[in-house]
Amino acid sequence: xxxxxxxxxxxxxxxxxxxxxxxxxxxxxxxxxxxxxxxxxxxxxxxxxxxxxxxxxxxxxxxxxxxxxxxxxxxxxxxxxxxxxxxxxxxxxxxxxxxxxxxxxxxxxxxxxxxxxxxxxxxxxxxxxxxxxxxxxxxxxxxxxxxxxxxxxxxxxxxxxxxxxxxxxxxxxxxxxxxxxxxxxxxxxxxxxxxxxxxxxxxxxxxxxxxxxxxxxxxxxxxxxxxxxxxxxxxxxxxxxxxxxxxxxxxxxxxxxxxxxxxxxxxxxxxxxxxxxxxxxxxxxxxxxxxxxxxxxxxxxxxxxxxxxxxxxxxxxxxxxxxxxxxxxxxxxxxxxxxxxxxxxxxxxxxxxxxxxxxxxxxxxxxxxxxxxxxxxxxxxxxxxxxxxxxxxxxxxxxxxxxxxxxxxxxxxxxxxxxxxxxx
Amino acid sequence: xxxxxxxxxxxxxxxxxxxxxxxxxxxxxxxxxxxxxxxxxxxxxxxxxxxxxxxxxxxxxxxxxxxxxxxxxxxxxxxxxxxxxxxxxxxxxxxxxxxxxxxxxxxxxxxxxxxxxxxxxxxxxxxxxxxxxxxxxxxxxxxxxxxxxxxxxxxxxxxxxxxxxxxxxxxxxxxxxxxxxxxxxxxxxxxxxxxxxxxxxxxxxxx
Numbered sequence: 001x002x003x004x005x006x007x008x009x010x011x012x013x014x015x016x017x018x019x020x021x022x023x024x025x026x027x028x029x030x031x032x033x034x035x036x037x038x039x040x041x042x043x044x045x046x047x048x049x050x051x052x053x054x055x056x057x058x059x060x061x062x063x064x065x066x067x068x069x070x071x072x073x074x075x076x077x078x079x080x081x082x083x084x085x086x087x088x089x090x091x092x093x094x095x096x097x098x099x100x101x102x103x104x105x106x107x108x109x110x111x112x113x114x115x116x117x118x119x120x121x122x123x124x125x126x127x128x129x130x131x132x133x134x135x136x137x138x139x140x141x142x143x144x145x146x147x148x149x150x151x152x153x154x155x156x157x158x159x160x161x162x163x164x165x166x167x168x169x170x171x172x173x174x175x176x177x178x179x180x181x182x183x184x185x186x187x188x189x190x191x192x193x194x195x196x197x198x199x200x201x202x203x204x205x206x207x208x209x210x211x212x213x214x215x216x217x218x219x220x221x222x223x224x225x226x227x228x229x230x231x232x233x234x235x236x237x238x239x240x241x242x243x244x245x246x247x248x249x250x251x252x253x254x255x256x257x258x259x260x261x262x263x264x265x266x267x268x269x270x271x272x273x274x275x276x277x278x279x280x281x282x283x284x285x286x287x288x289x290x291x292x293x294x295x296x297x298x299x300x301x302x303x304x305x306x307x308x309x310x311x312x313x314x315x316x317x318x319x320x321x322x323x324x325x326x327x328x329x330x331x332x333x334x335x336x337x338x339x340x341x342x343x344x345x346x347x348x349x350x351x352x353x354x355x356x357x358x359x360x361x362x363x364x365x366x367x368x369x370x371x372x373x374x375x376x377x378x379x380x381x382x383x384x385x386x387x388x389x390x391x392x393x394x395x396x397x398x399x400x401x402x403x404x405x406x407x408x409x410x411x412x413x414x415x416x417x418x419x420x421x422x423x424x
Numbered sequence: 425x426x427x428x429x430x431x432x433x434x435x436x437x438x439x440x441x442x443x444x445x446x447x448x449x450x451x452x453x454x455x456x457x458x459x460x461x462x463x464x465x466x467x468x469x470x471x472x473x474x475x476x477x478x479x480x481x482x483x484x485x486x487x488x489x490x491x492x493x494x495x496x497x498x499x500x501x502x503x504x505x506x507x508x509x510x511x512x513x514x515x516x517x518x519x520x521x522x523x524x525x526x527x528x529x530x531x532x533x534x535x536x537x538x539x540x541x542x543x544x545x546x547x548x549x550x551x552x553x554x555x556x557x558x559x560x561x562x563x564x565x566x567x568x569x570x571x572x573x574x575x576x577x578x579x580x581x582x583x584x585x586x587x588x589x590x591x592x593x594x595x596x597x598x599x600x601x602x603x604x605x606x607x608x609x610x611x612x613x614x615x616x617x618x619x620x621x622x623x624x625x626x627x628x629x630x631x
Contacts, residue, residue, distance in 0.1 A: 037512050091515060091528060091551075121526060121551050125519060182597075182621055261621040300622075 032088040042147050043081030044421040046154065048104075049074045052413030056205050057105040057212065059221045061402060063372075063395050064415050065104060065155075065210035078103030079154075079419060080211065082112065082147035092120040095133075096146050102212050110215030113146065113168075127177045134170050134216055134239070137253050138188060139163050139269055141296050141308045142338065148213065152349035153378035154391045154417050155209050157336040159294070159312045159353075162202055164213040165220060166238045167271065169195035169251065182261030189254045193247035196275035199290040199316035200236040203330045204228070206370040207355040209395055214238045224405055227363060231319075233284040242279040242287045249274055267296035277317040277326060290316040292332075304342045311335035318361075325362035332357045345383075351376040355397075372397025387421040447567075447582035447607070450615040451575045451591050458575025459618060461495050462593040466567035466607075472585035474566045475500065483507065484548065484558060486514045486529070491548055491558030495594070500543050500564045507535035515551035522546050522562055545592060545601070559594050585609050591616045595623055 032038055054060025055067030062068075066075065081101040088094040093116065100112040115133025122128070136143075140160040142150050148164070150156045156164070173190035201208075204222045214220060219235040243249040251273035259265045272291035279287035292314025299307045312334050319327025336353030352375050359368045374395035381388050394414045402409050447466065451459040467473060478501025485492045487509040498504060508514050508529040516536075517526040522544025527536040540546065543564040550556035561568070569577040590604040597619040607614050 032513075088513075091513075119551065121515065121517065122519075127551075127554075182624070184624060259624065261624070263622050 031090065034087075038086050038088065040084040040086070040146065040424065041082070042084075042145075042149065042421070042423040043101075044079040044419050046077050046079045046417050046419040047074070048077055048415065048417050050413065050415040052415075053407065053411055055105055056201075056208055056223060057210075057221065059223060061205065061223050061399075061405070061407060061411065062413060063206070063208040063210075063397065063411070064393070064413055065212050066415065067105075067413075078107070080147075080149070080213075082149075084146040086146065093118055098146050098148075100147070100213070100215060102215065104212070106221075108215060108218060110218050112148070112213065112215060114216075125179050129175045129177075131171070131173045134168065135173070136163060136168050137171070137173075137190070137192075137269070137271065138255055139167070139271075139294050139296075139310075139312075141267075141298060141310055149421070150211055152338070152340045152347060152380065153351070153376060154389055154419050155211055155376065155393055155415075157310065157338070157351060157353050158207040158209050158334045158355045158374070159310050159336065161209050161211070162207065162334075164211070165208075166198045166201050166214065166236075167195065168214060168238060169193060169273070170239075170247075171253070184257075184259040186257040187255070188257075189252070191247075191250045191252050192273070193250050194239050194241040195251060195273045196242040196279065196287045197236050197238055197240055197285055198273050198275075199288045199314070199330065199332070200232075200286070200318075201238075202332055203288075203316060203318070203328060203357070203359075203364075204232070206357060206397065206399060207332075207334060207372060209374055209393065226401070226404060231284065232286060237285060240281075240285065242281060242285065243276055249276060251275070263300035265296075265298040267294075267298075269294040269296070271314075278320055286318050288316050288318045288328075290314060301339075306340050307337065308340075309335070309337045319363070322362045325360070327361050327363040328359070329361040330357055330359050330364070345381055347380045347382075349376075349378045349380075351378075368399065368401045370397055370399040385423055387423070389417075389419040389421060391415075391417045391419070393417075444581035444583055445610075446612060447579045448613045449571075449577045449579075449589065449591070450613075451571050451577070451593075452615065452617055454617065454619050456617075458571070458573065459593060459620065460571050460573050460575060462571045462575070462577075462591050462596070462616075462618070463495070463497060463561045463563075464569055464571060464577040464616075465563055465565050465590045465592075466579055466582055466587050467565050467590070468567075468583045468585045468587040470585065472583035472587070474583075475564050476566045476568075478502070481505065484560065485509050486516070486550070486556070489553050489556060491550075491556055494558050495570065496558075496560045497568055497570060498540060498560060498562055500541060500562055502540050502562070503537050504540060504560060505535050505537045508532060513552060514556075516548060517551055518546050518548050520544065520546045523560075526551075547594075561592065589614055591618065593618065593620065595620045597621055 048066045050066045051072045053062040055062040085097045097114045098112040101109040115131045115135045119129040142156045169192035171190040171192035175188040177186040219237045253271040255269045275287035277289045294312040297309045315331045317326045334355035338351040340349040354373045357370045376393045378391040396412045398410045449464045451462040476499035482504045485507045514529045522542045523546045540562045546560040548558040567579045571577045592602045
């Protein structure tokens with residue numbers, strides 16, 4: 001890991017150096033480094049009541065950010081706190097740097113995102129823009145802002161929880177947006193690196209629902225690994241480049257967005273980290289060749305009611321091929337529908353989702369398959385710089401392999417949260 | 425802005441022909457509901473045509489990451505100022521054939537002025553904030569008005585002459601967003617039935 005991090009830092013220094021050098025050619029009047037416009041601070045305090053199993057954050061199989069030992073447990077928590085710095089070097093060149101603190105169980109702080117933004121003045125009806133650095137790919141329909149907070153609830157869907165914890169590469173991304181008559185189109189393409197372990201957590205733990213995101217160079221705990229103990233490290237670094245030489249085996253992602261002349265938007269996203277599933281570090285972190293497709297839909301239903309939906313389907317491979325099967329061959333999928341509606345200063349959101357995994361590997365077979373669903377209802381009210389939220393979430397899943405850990409295959413968990421969110 | 429409107433109105437009054445009578449125009453959508461903020465323009469044939477008095481000063485401000493007003497009607501030759509009332513930068517632009525320009529507005533209360541010397545519709549945007557959108561209709565006819573909440577626009581001094589009547593709306597389903605019809609001499613009312621598309625929802629750039 002140390003070597004990988006060093007390679008990442010050294011190689012990443014090149015584009016950052018170019019950007020800093022560009023500052024010297026900038027008219028002083030266009031630059032804005034430390035004005036109030038460039039800084040944002042946000043955070044939240046929450047009261048969490050939860051039952052069910054021990055949280056995955058503590059090394060358990062629980063699917064939520066907090067867990068219990070089966071009884072109802074009520075705890076006040078510091079949720080997330082972020083400081084966002086968005087310096088502007090020129091009219092078209094800027095940066096976004098986000099430092100975050102993740103509270104609750106296993107509190108830690110670190111770098112969340114750090115990327116350059118380039119958005120030149122459009123010369124035609126086509127607008128071009130780009131990003132370069134450590135960033136989340138444009139998948140989530142639930143998150144917004146540089147601090148990547150969840151807009152209408154406290155807990156995001158299983159899909160976007162996974163994006164937040166395991167899919168955040170170092171990428172060079174370009175976007176073209178055009179208006180053709182009454183149709184709006186946008187195409188994004190990126191090459192990326194340092195996301196070679198994506199889907200480790202998803203495979204060993206299964207899907208989860210939480211707003212705890214991965215910090216750069218930090219690791220996520222894995223639950224008990226069974227027969228993989230000693231073969232796979234008991235943790236995963238989502239930001240890591242395993243192949244020899246940084247970005248010598250780059251991955252890519254691409255996205256298409258179409259908004260016809262009706263209040264509906266369609267999105268298609270494809271990701272492939274192109275990791276070598278036979279690459280392994282001395283710490284026993286493996287390459288996971290992970291690819292997935294995500295379809296998104298946003299529809300304005302009138303009266304401020306908005307429907308958002310995502311469906312994600314993917315597959316990951318890890319380890320060597322034995323008797324025609326790779327150690328792990330995990331197909332995963334999930335989908336949700338979220339409906340939100342404002343009522344004056346209040347907002348209401350409901351979400352239903354289903355998720356599952358399908359294992360056909362040499363070591364992990366269908367006994368490790370997972371099936372589950374969740375339902376969520378959330379309300380919020382804005383008070384200037386403050387937002388109050390309440391949320392009730394239930395998740396139910398079944399995984400036959402949990403019996404090996406002395407747990408019931410069917411896990412149910414209900415969580416109620418009240419949160420005060422602050423933003424300056 | 426008020427001074428500009430008064431000046432524009434005075435220009436309209438001075439340019440009114442002697443043989444004039446009211447002309448009422450109603451714009452409705454396919455369901456018969458009134459369409460507000462459609463811009464209706466009367467182009468009388470021959471010598472009855474009148475251009476508005478050039479000049480005047482108009483304002484399109486930026487506040488709360490929006491343009492205000494969303495729709496402006498100005499005469500050819502008008503100067504429009506673009507004050508930035510937001511505590512953040514704006515990069516105002518237009519690629520419309522009637523006027524291409526870009527303004528880099530650095531900070532609150534800073535302003536730039538643009539001279540509009542050609543008739544047509546000018547669509548405004550901000551290169552920093554994609555959700556910002558507004559329109560300026562630069563007109564070369566004194567008989568130009570926007571419809572009210574009842575979908576009505578009235579010219580109290582329309583010439584008693586054959587004319588071409590146009591209606592434009594930013595979301596009108598028609599080439600260039602314009603529909604037109606001919607009106608006869610002495611005609612005192614006209615109506616348009618138009619099809620509108622929903623206002624485009626701003627597309628997030630995800631960052």
